[in-house]
Amino acid sequence: MDGWRIMERPGRLGSGRPLRVAEWDDTYGPGSWRLAWLIAGQYHDGNASLSLYEDAYFHLLHGSAETREALVSTACDVFVHDPSDTAAGLDYRHQDAPGHHLEDIAIRRCLVRLGVWFRGDQLVRLGGVDKDPDPGWLRSQLSPHRLPFHRPDLLVRPELTGWWLPGSVESFYQSNKFLLARAEG
Numbered sequence: 001m002d003g004w005r006i007m008e009r010p011g012r013l014g015s016g017r018p019l020r021v022a023e024w025d026d027t028y029g030p031g032s033w034r035l036a037w038l039i040a041g042q043y044h045d046g047n048a049s050l051s052l053y054e055d056a057y058f059h060l061l062h063g064s065a066e067t068r069e070a071l072v073s074t075a076c077d078v079f080v081h082d083p084s085d086t087a088a089g090l091d092y093r094h095q096d097a098p099g100h101h102l103e104d105i106a107i108r109r110c111l112v113r114l115g116v117w118f119r120g121d122q123l124v125r126l127g128g129v130d131k132d133p134d135p136g137w138l139r140s141q142l143s144p145h146r147l148p149f150h151r152p153d154l155l156v157r158p159e160l161t162g163w164w165l166p167g168s169v170e171s172f173y174q175s176n177k178f179l180l181a182r183a184e185g
Helices: 014-028 045-062 065-074 083-086 103-114 137-140 169-175
Strands: 004-008 032-039 042-045 076-077 122-125 177-182
Touching: 004 032, 014 032, 014 177, 032 045, 042 045, 045 065, 045 103, 045 137, 045 169, 065 076, 065 103, 065 122, 065 137, 076 083, 076 103, 083 103, 122 137, 169 177
Parallel strands: 076 122
Antiparallel strands: 004 177, 032 042, 032 177
């Protein structure tokens, strides 16, 4: 971590991301800060965190034929915020909304890894589970804030608190995220 210092654990950014980015640009200078995820004592870029995030979904879909079959037989695709999320396909970099959508992309990538694909006729919304009085079993299973993280040994403690459950995929993504700034001189 030479040349960088830890500034904070920012937690969930959501739709406030543009404001936080502007704040960090003002405080540290454009290009003089970065988000990094602490994994096994090392700071890594978002690709490392997304690999583990995706692996949690792979663990679920590979290990639960019931969940996998319910998903592929029901859905023609999945989205988080808006049906246009489906345009991201398998690319985590394709983010149009202020809040990121990762679970839909992770699920698509896992289906490819498993050699299966959607064959249902419903566009299944993954987001908003907690605001829905009856999200249904499948959506509850696939929610990152409920899905247990498959590598609890990698969770930074204490975990940050939020709308996610402790030990969940979302807790990993938020709790292991750090804001780093270039060390001066």
